[in-house]
Amino acid sequence: MNFPSANILEVNLTNGTIQKKVLDGDTHRLYPGGSALGTYILLKELKPKVEPLSPENILVFSVSPLTGLPIAGANRITVNTKSPLTGGIGDSQAGGFFAAYLKANGWNSIVFKGKADHPVYLYIDEGKIELRDALNIWGKVTGEAEKLIREDLDEDNVDIAQIGPAGENLVKYANIINMNNRANGRNGTGAVMGSKNLKAIAIKKRLGLKPADPDNFNKLVKEGIQRFNNSKGLRSLGEHGTDGGLISHHKNGFLATRNWKSGYFPEGAENITGTTMTETILKKRDTCYACPIRCKRVVEIEGKVDPIYGGPEYETAASLGSYCGITSLETVSIANQLCNMYGLDTISCGGTIAFAMECYEEGVLTKESTGGIELNFGNDESALTMIELIAKREGIGDLLAEGSYRVAQRLGNGAEKYSMTSKKQEFPAHMPQYKPSLGLIYSVNTFGADHQSSTHDPVLTLPPESEARNNLALLGIRKGYDDNFEMDDEKTRFAFNTQCFESTVDILSLCQFVWGASTELYNPKDLVKFAKYGIGWDTSVYELMEIGERKINMMRYFNAREGFTKEDDTLPQRVFEPFQDGPSKGVALDREKYEKAKETYYEIAGWDKKTGNPTEGKLKRLSLGWLINDLQMKRVLN
Numbered sequence: 001m002n003f004p005s006a007n008i009l010e011v012n013l014t015n016g017t018i019q020k021k022v023l024d025g026d027t028h029r030l031y032p033g034g035s036a037l038g039t040y041i042l043l044k045e046l047k048p049k050v051e052p053l054s055p056e057n058i059l060v061f062s063v064s065p066l067t068g069l070p071i072a073g074a075n076r077i078t079v080n081t082k083s084p085l086t087g088g089i090g091d092s093q094a095g096g097f098f099a100a101y102l103k104a105n106g107w108n109s110i111v112f113k114g115k116a117d118h119p120v121y122l123y124i125d126e127g128k129i130e131l132r133d134a135l136n137i138w139g140k141v142t143g144e145a146e147k148l149i150r151e152d153l154d155e156d157n158v159d160i161a162q163i164g165p166a167g168e169n170l171v172k173y174a175n176i177i178n179m180n181n182r183a184n185g186r187n188g189t190g191a192v193m194g195s196k197n198l199k200a201i202a203i204k205k206r207l208g209l210k211p212a213d214p215d216n217f218n219k220l221v222k223e224g225i226q227r228f229n230n231s232k233g234l235r236s237l238g239e240h241g242t243d244g245g246l247i248s249h250h251k252n253g254f255l256a257t258r259n260w261k262s263g264y265f266p267e268g269a270e271n272i273t274g275t276t277m278t279e280t281i282l283k284k285r286d287t288c289y290a291c292p293i294r295c296k297r298v299v300e301i302e303g304k305v306d307p308i309y310g311g312p313e314y315e316t317a318a319s320l321g322s323y324c325g326i327t328s329l330e331t332v333s334i335a336n337q338l339c340n341m342y343g344l345d346t347i348s349c350g351g352t353i354a355f356a357m358e359c360y361e362e363g364v365l366t367k368e369s370t371g372g373i374e375l376n377f378g379n380d381e382s383a384l385t386m387i388e389l390i391a392k393r394e395g396i397g398d399l400l401a402e403g404s405y406r407v408a409q410r411l412g413n414g415a416e417k418y419s420m421t422s423k424k425q426e427f428p429a430h431m432p433q434y435k436p437s438l439g440l441i442y443s444v445n446t447f448g449a450d451h452q453s454s455t456h457d458p459v460l461t462l463p464p465e466s467e468a469r470n471n472l473a474l475l476g477i478r479k480g481y482d483d484n485f486e487m488d489d490e491k492t493r494f495a496f497n498t499q500c501f502e503s504t505v506d507i508l509s510l511c512q513f514v515w516g517a518s519t520e521l522y523n524p525k526d527l528v529k530f531a532k533y534g535i536g537w538d539t540s541v542y543e544l545m546e547i548g549e550r551k552i553n554m555m556r557y558f559n560a561r562e563g564f565t566k567e568d569d570t571l572p573q574r575v576f577e578p579f580q581d582g583p584s585k586g587v588a589l590d591r592e593k594y595e596k597a598k599e600t601y602y603e604i605a606g607w608d609k610k611t612g613n614p615t616e617g618k619l620k621r622l623s624l625g626w627l628i629n630d631l632q633m634k635r636v637l638n
């Protein structure tokens with residue numbers, strides 16, 4: 001079978017030209033979509049050391065060859081760019097239907113270059129592509145902008161990915177929102193879109209792609225539905241959403257609380273956990289294209305929370321709840337709504353506000369510097385005010401819009417120790433003290449702390465005969481553990497191998513809850529089958545793992561040419577300090593084991609232990625020899 005070629009839509013916003021380019025099938029197979037295709041395009045087209053918010057930066061949206069087929073959890077949209085938050089590769093995925101519509105309109109990727117001289121949006125209806133004026137839409141929150149775009153097009157049947165005012169105002173952690181509630185969060189991709197005067201992409205809703213082998217394909221779909229019906233864990237994920245697990249994080253003593261000072265939130269965990277949401281404000285469950293799990297929340301609080309903005313995920317409930325000491329589900333839901341209206345990444349927004357709250361309580365920020373706002377932990381009104389100020393870059397919000405790492409550098413006076421970041425990006429709500437291999441990945445990951453870049457430690461405590469452990473055996477991981485806290489060479493191998501697999505999950509536009517190494521719906525062998533029956537791609541778990549590893553090396557290479565080295569692979573001191581209260585009292589990440597694991601990780605990855613960068617031999621083995629010809633990289637690599 002010939003691997004499908006990729007149709008790339010290139011939009012030059014400076015001069016308004018739009019062209020179709022085609023990536024041949026053989027090359028596409030090496031970089032088959034999502035973040036691999038996005039990073040490939042950036043490495044080919046983006047010069048090193050470009051200022052992320054300048055017209056020279058490039059913004060790429062990509063899907064995979066499987067996207068558009070009715071496969072559960074196979075329809076995520078990826079955005080890659082140079083990140084204004086980290087200064088390295090930017091990478092972000094969002095669920096919904098946008099990716100499926102893009103593919104069914106005939107496109108694998110959209111590449112934006114340059115900067116429009118006034119606000120515009122892009123409209124795609126198969127081959128009919130136009131840049132349209134967005135002057136009257138600029139400045140509007142997402143819900144209003146969506147209505148205006150539909151009116152402008154005189155067309156209801158469109159899906160819209162857009163930035164809110166935060167992206168327009170170049171907030172370093174602005175995101176891109178589709179359906180008003182699905183976010184390409186993390187890494188500040190929305191700020192890059194704003195810097196280009198690009199408000200939105202509107203796409204005609206279109207589905208109906210057909211699999212290569214419908215009979216076998218449909219059998220796999222049916223098997224998935226059966227497994228979903230038989231899985232208590234997946235049904236619970238659907239019933240209570242990702243936030244259903246918040247309470248167990250708290251009970252174990254590892255729910256990040258008051259800017260990660262504690263892992264224990266007795267005053268608020270019950271209020272903000274997913275089961276409480278289900279019993280109180282949940283209006284309905286929502287889904288992404290073809291997914292039976294329906295884990296997305298839609299909440300409503302009359303006069304306060306509009307269901308069009310969805311509902312809080314676990315990450316949001318933690319970052320805008322326990323991180324900030326907020327105990328009210330209503331406040332968390334309003335905060336979630338504000339972030340979706342303004343287009344802000346909830347994790348970095350909550351993490352930055354929690355950081356500012358600690359600075360305030362420690363006297364590094366004062367009532368004078370906050371403009372009269374009392375910014376102590378647990379102050380609901382102040383937290384909500386902060387979100388608006390950040391999005392609008394008003395008052396203290398202008399400073400906090402830079403993210404906690406940069407704010408700490410500017411404030412000094414010890415503020416640095418309150419910034420819970422890796423590569424300048426705020427930590428998601430999974431604690432390295434409880435998940436040490438994930439902590440390792442937080443630090444070495446190319447796009448900063450991320451909870452979806454590897455499988456989490458607790459899976460290794462499941463019985464060897466469990467579905468999840470069987471999946472891991474396919475990836476070469478067999479050793480189990482009695483508890484989470486061990487960090488030996490085998491655990492480092494687990495971190496690396498699952499990072500490669502989860503990298504493939506992102507490349508193929510897959511959802512981790514459906515396709516991650518520890519889920520019960522589909523396993524890596526099913527992915528091989530879907531590739532065969534979906535598009536006729538004869539592949540193997542080996543090829544899929546190599547694709548994931550190739551992308552990690554491409555991203556590492558991207559960062560190396562920006563000047564990143566192993567010195568950037570760090571964790572904040574706080575995770576090495578024992579907790580003072582709760583069930584995890586006395587627990588800390590062991591620094592010695594962590595440092596040793598990092599060295600082992602570089603060895604396993606085949607990277608230079610002095611620089612932490614890929615070696616020439618490694619790049620050649622992954623068919624990335626073309627990168628070595630870059631003279632500047634020769635200096636970085638050797």
Ligand code: SF4
Binds near residue numbers: 512
């Ligand atoms: S599990 Fe949830 S996030 Fe993943 S595809 Fe299904 S509905 Fe979307």
